[in-house]
Amino acid sequence: xxxxxxxxxxxxxxxxxxxxxxxxxxxxxxxxxxxxxxxxxxxxxxxxxxxxxxxxxxxxxxxxxxxxxxxxxxxxxxxxxxxxxxxxxxxxxxxxxxxxxxxxxxxxxxxxxxxxxxxxxxxxxxxxxxxxxxxxxxxxxxxxxxxxxxxxxxxxxxxxxxxxxxxxxxxxxxxxxxxxxxxxxxx
Amino acid sequence: xxxxxxxxxxxxxxxxxxxxxxxxxxxxxxxxxxxxxxxxxxxxxxxxxxxxxxxxxxxxxxxxxxxxxxxxxxxxxxxxxxxxxxxxxxxxxxxxxxxxxxxxxxxxxxxxxxxxxxxxxxxxxxxxxxxxxxxxxxxxxxxxxxxxxxxxxxxxxxxxxxxxxxxxxxxxxxxxxxxxxxxxxxxxxxxxxxxxxxxxxxxxxxxxxxxxxxxxxxxxxxxxxxxxxxxxxxxxxxxxxxxxxxxxxxxxxxxxxxxxxxxxxxxxxxxxxxxxxxxxxxxxxxxxxxxxxxxxxxxxxxxxxxxxxxxxxxxxxxxxxxxxxxxxxxxxxxxxxxxxxxxxxxxxxxxxxxxxxxxxxxxxxxxxxxxxxxxxxxxxxxxxxxxxxxxxxxxxxxxxxxxxxxxxxxxxxxxxxxxxxxxxxxxxxxxxxxxxxxxxxxxxxxxxxxxxxxxxxxxxxxxxxxxxxxxxxxxxxxxxxxxxxxxxxxxxxxxxxxxxxxxxxxxxxxxxxxxxxxxxxxxxxxxxxxxxxxxxxxxxxxxxxxxxxxxxxxxxxxxxxxxxxxxxxxxxxxxxxxxxx
Ligand SMILES: Cc1ncc(C[n+]2csc(CCOP(=O)(O)OP(=O)(O)O)c2C)c(N)n1
Ligand SMILES: [Mg+2]
Numbered sequence: 074x075x076x077x078x079x080x081x082x083x084x085x086x087x088x089x090x091x092x093x094x095x096x097x098x099x100x101x102x103x104x105x106x107x108x109x110x111x112x113x114x115x116x117x118x119x120x121x122x123x124x125x126x127x128x129x130x131x132x133x134x135x136x137x138x139x140x141x142x143x144x145x146x147x148x149x150x151x152x153x154x155x156x157x158x159x160x161x162x163x164x165x166x167x168x169x170x171x172x173x174x175x176x177x178x179x180x181x182x183x184x185x186x187x188x189x190x191x192x193x194x195x196x197x198x199x200x201x202x203x204x205x206x207x208x209x210x211x212x213x214x215x216x217x218x219x220x221x222x223x224x225x226x227x228x229x230x231x232x233x234x235x236x237x238x239x240x241x242x243x244x245x246x247x248x249x250x251x252x253x254x255x256x257x258x259x260x
Numbered sequence: 261x262x263x264x265x266x267x268x269x270x271x272x273x274x275x276x277x278x279x280x281x282x283x284x285x286x287x288x289x290x291x292x293x294x295x296x297x298x299x300x301x302x303x304x305x306x307x308x309x310x311x312x313x314x315x316x317x318x319x320x321x322x323x324x325x326x327x328x329x330x331x332x333x334x335x336x337x338x339x340x341x342x343x344x345x346x347x348x349x350x351x352x353x354x355x356x357x358x359x360x361x362x363x364x365x366x367x368x369x370x371x372x373x374x375x376x377x378x379x380x381x382x383x384x385x386x387x388x389x390x391x392x393x394x395x396x397x398x399x400x401x402x403x404x405x406x407x408x409x410x411x412x413x414x415x416x417x418x419x420x421x422x423x424x425x426x427x428x429x430x431x432x433x434x435x436x437x438x439x440x441x442x443x444x445x446x447x448x449x450x451x452x453x454x455x456x457x458x459x460x461x462x463x464x465x466x467x468x469x470x471x472x473x474x475x476x477x478x479x480x481x482x483x484x485x486x487x488x489x490x491x492x493x494x495x496x497x498x499x500x501x502x503x504x505x506x507x508x509x510x511x512x513x514x515x516x517x518x519x520x521x522x523x524x525x526x527x528x529x530x531x532x533x534x535x536x537x538x539x540x541x542x543x544x545x546x547x548x549x550x551x552x553x554x555x556x557x558x559x560x561x562x563x564x565x566x567x568x569x570x571x572x573x574x575x576x577x578x579x580x581x582x583x584x585x586x587x588x589x590x591x592x593x594x595x596x597x598x599x600x601x602x603x604x605x606x607x608x609x610x611x612x613x614x615x616x617x618x619x620x621x622x623x624x625x626x627x628x629x630x631x632x633x634x635x636x637x638x639x640x641x642x643x644x645x646x647x648x649x650x651x652x653x654x655x656x657x658x659x660x661x662x663x664x665x666x667x668x669x670x671x672x673x674x675x676x677x678x679x680x681x682x683x684x685x686x687x688x689x690x691x692x693x694x695x696x697x698x699x700x701x702x703x704x705x706x707x708x709x710x711x712x713x714x715x716x717x718x719x720x721x722x723x724x725x726x727x728x729x730x731x732x733x734x735x736x737x738x739x740x741x742x743x744x745x746x747x748x749x750x751x752x753x754x755x756x757x758x759x760x761x762x763x764x765x766x767x768x769x770x771x772x773x774x775x776x777x778x779x780x781x782x783x784x785x786x787x788x789x790x791x792x793x794x795x796x797x798x799x800x801x802x803x804x805x806x807x808x809x810x811x812x813x814x815x816x817x818x819x820x821x822x823x824x825x826x827x828x829x830x831x832x833x834x835x836x837x838x839x840x841x
Contacts (some may be wrong), residue, residue, distance in 0.1 A: 081822070088577055101445060107811070111383060116383050117685035146572070153569035159387045159407060162445040 090145045093122070095138065095174070095245045098155055099163040102128055102135040106160045110137065113158070119143065119151055123176075123242030134162065140243045171251035175220040177241045179205070179229065181213050183234035193233060200226050211236055219243075266425040267296035268394060268396050270358065273401040275304070276433050281305060281695055287333025288373060289642035290362025292425035294331075295543050305695070305724060312688040312717040314344020318353050319692030322675045323702075325482070327354040327408050329694065330654050333812040334360045335373030337420070339380065343682055346384040350679025351503060352480060354408040355415035356401075357385075363423035364392065371568045377419050386414030391421065391495050394429040401828060402439045404763040411565040413480060450566060452583030452591055459597040460538075460562045460579045467536035467560075469610045470496045473519065473548075476678070477541015477565060479671040484508065486589035495607040497614055499527040501542055502663055506673040511647075515755045516614070517623065520548035521815050522660045525826065528813070530614055532821045534559040541565060541585045545679070545817070548643055554820035564588050580836070588716030601645040621826060623664055625809075632781050634658060636732045638665035641703060641731060644788045649701040650693050654677060654686035654710025655775065656740040658733035660811045662705040663792030684713030691721050692729040701792070708734040708758055715762075718771040722800040729791050732764060735807045742811050747825070768800035777802040 100106050107126055114121050122140040129136050141151065148166065155164045184190045193212055197204060202216035208234060216226055227238070264272070270293055274282075281303040286294040297304055302663040307313040308330045317328030328348075328391050332338050338359040348355045370649030377388045387399045397420070404416040435440070464470060478621040484507050491514050498508045499516040508775040511516055516527035517524060531537065532569050542548070552575060562579040563571050563678045581588055619686040625635040630742050638661050642650070651666055653659040653676040668674050677685040690704035704711075711732055721728060733739075745753055774794055778787040784803065791799040816823045 081554065081820075083553050084555065084557050084575070086553070101592070105378065105382075108379070113383055146576075150569065150573055153573075157444045157567070157569050160441060 084187045087146070091143060092145070092148075092165055092168070093140065093142050094168045094170070095140055095243065096148075096152060096155070097163075097167055097245060097247075098137040098161055099129070099139060100135050100158075101160040101162065107136070107137075107233075109158055109160070110139075110155065113154055114151075115197055117151075117154065119147065125242040125244055127242065132153050138228060138243055138245050141190050163177075167247050170212055170246040172245050173245055173248060174245045175217055176220060176223050176243050177215065178223055178227070179213060179215055179216045179239045180230060181211050181236040181238070182230050184212055185233065189233055193230070195227055196226070204224065213248075249256060263428055263430045265292065265396055266420070266427050266429070267292040268419070269394075269397050269426070269429070269431050270401065271296045271300045273398050273433055275300070276328065277327070277402070277405045282305055282329045282331055283316040283320070283328055283692065284331030284761075285310055285313060285333070286331075287337045289334035289362055289422045290331060290337070290358075290420075290425070291333075291360075294359070294419070295361065303695070305720065307688070308716040309407065309714065310340035311344050311684065312339045312720065314355070314357070314679075314689075314693050314716065314719075315347065315359075315562045315682075315685050315688035316695070316720075317355050317651060317694035318344060318348045318685075319675055319689030320670040321348075321353050321355060323672050323691070324696035325672065325808025326696070327356055327376050327405055330355060330357045332357070332359050332375065334362055334377070335375045337373075337375040339375055339744055341417075343684075344386065345381055345415045345417065346541075347680045347682045347685060349384045351476065351677065353414050353479065354413035355417065355657065356408050356414060356419040359417060359419050360425070361390070361419045361421040364421045367421065377417070381417050384415075385417050386412075387415040388419070390419045390735070391424055394424050394427050395431075397424065397429075398431050399434045399439070399442060402434050403443060404438050406443070407446065407773045409444075412649075423450075438517075444655060446573065450583045452564070452588035454591070456579055456581045457588065457591050457595055460581060460592060463536055463560055463562055463579060464494055464496070464538070464596060465599075465601060468606070469530075469534050470536040471516070471534040471556075471559075472498040473531065473539045473542055474495050474498055474500045474504040474507050475539050475540065476501065476507075478504060479505040479541075481541060481585040482671070483586035483589050484542070484671045486586055487592065488512075490589055490593050492751060493603065495603045496538070496610065497530060497611065498521070499550055501678070502547070502676065503678040504542065505663060506668040506671045507541075509669040510667040511669060518663055521550065521817070522664065523815070524623050524664075524811065524813055524825065526614060526617035526812055527822045528815065528824060529617045531559075531615075537561045539563045539565070539577075540589070541703065542790075543570045545569075545760065546574075546839035549574065549633050550815045551818055551820040557565075565688060579634065596770070606684055611690070621813075622825075626755065629781050630805045632778060632784060634661050634735070634809055635665045636781060637731060637733060637784055637803050637805065638662055638705065638829075640784050640788055641705070642666045643783070644658070644792060645701050645703065649703050650675065650690075650697060651675075651703055651705060652686045652690040653694060653705045654707045654713075655681045655683045655736065656707040656709070656710060657704050657735070657811045658707040658739070658744060659686075660740075660774045661733065664811075667725050683710040684709070685710070686727075687711055687730055688714050688784045690730070691717065691726050692728050694728045699760075703729045703731060706730050706732050707739065708736060708761060709738045712762075715767070718773050718798060718800065722772040726794055726798060727795045728798050730798065732800065732802050734761075734764070735809070736761065736805050737807060739809075740811070742808070746808070746810070747814075748816065764800055764802040768798075773798040773800055775800050775802070777804065779804045783810070
């Protein structure tokens, strides 16, 4: 409290903890609500890894799954900003609670010779994927799974030449079974 | 159920909301509504620019605590509102803006005067609506008012296509209950968490060097009495932000006045050395904190705010309390009174230290009898109004002097664009404030640069005989920018010299207002006296001041309080880099 200063004093800062977060948002299914959410991310410089939207069983309610990477403080701020929107009903970060994650991907891959076709078929079987369209030199494959599985599958197909690819982005839902101690978790 | 035009439904719902004044300017897309307003019992203020209309509605809202209403036509009318909406948004001011839109079947066709107003204003409103069905119109208007005034208030815009204003429909005004139920995701009433309040009380009892850091939230929540009770009970000194001015009487012995970039030496010293900071309705803005890592480096922080997103946004908080400030303060006081405590004794050393800082460097300036010092003008405005006027300000040096040298003593007394920093705000806000509080003297402290940004609306003030006073701190400069250039850009005065100006006296007269001028210090008082005697028209006073006066103290942007520039040196420049410890 005396007039002299010895060393510069700094506020103690909590350490940064960067991680991947899955945020689930229930919103009133109004005109423009999705723009409000994407605007919020854009204007505050938050980076979205994926965002999926769909109507729920209640026709006036939509559910949005957002995957973001960031420091915990930023994530907390994102959640607060989402809650602040008039049309949001519920916002939850389900990253740390038991949940199921799924993504659907459609991949057009070059088939080339017979050897390649066989190899691709084998991968399709291993990954429990499906071939949904065939042409002279391509297969179109449908696969679902969590992000790790999807990434692995894509990497394995890459050497054959991927012609086009479409992914839905992550969908997630909490596990009801985890609520009951003895319920079996079925993957 | 009545059957009416959309335009008439709008009028009916506005009446039901208790609206008495509307600011705006008509055009094609909103003509139907103006037609309906023609017979309606509102005070309908026709402005000369929509930006001024928005600021007037804002001044009206800030001065009264009621929701301000502004109207504009589609396209350019609506885009002219943008700055006013953003200003209100940053400072949490409740406004409802109603804009005309092109008819529904033209939307998306680049029709004449079409603009995506809902898109443009989405990030600068608390919420906005495009009406797509006349059946929704009454509910949407009621929702807009409800959203604007509750929780953390803010502007809400309703875009109404012209064909909806012309269409006839039966309608019913929804009840309060229906309005609340129609917004299931919006829960503006938050009770402060008791456990946290108890913890806060413990922190306050333990603190040796506590400071109350008070923002505009206290004013919005109407918690000035509670704040005063808390401060007096616990003997904690109070510093306010620019937005918090008036929340705590500045003549009170516990008042430290403003903190931050242009804060007083003693407020900044107190915050820098505090071991407990109690932030009430404030948001740790960068103009307050300076370098955030060195802001109140040793203090534990209690943060009371209605907006959870304000808490731990810029700084990590030890005791977050989400809730309406008034409510929380009441509970906190109750909690503190539960156990007897010797507050006087606990604060003795700290208050003595603060007294010392106050005596070392009071808020001051170099006086002159040759040239008018801007600070002197503000002091004289304070004296002549006995500290009882509502003051508005533009943005720049004059705004800071108005904040520093007028002593505010009641809430809603100082209106200025704190968050957005909008030049051109002061004068129209004064007009709006005077309409809301006709019994009060309302004075706009304007810069020569700021005033001219909405000068056209002198006509409005004359037309409706709104007797506001405008005191122009005329330094023929964009003074605040010039000051930064002097301090940080080697005095290279790029694009700041307003060497061509209107003759403000003649200009005022040409509008039918009164124009006055003072060039010498001894003229200041008589000119103000003359101005105060006029009460049927606006009075514009051109105060020709010392051109290169600087606002001090100053913590340069992004710097620590340690690096506060304190007093003018010989050449009127800040020479001392003070280390405070
Ligand atoms: C609309 C707008 N444009 C630009 C600025 C940047 N700015 C901040 S203060 C200032 C100078 C204001 O000049 P004046 O109104 O004469 O006030 P002074 O500082 O001279 O008292 C400027 C240009 C602003 N705040 N608002
Ligand atoms: Mg100026």
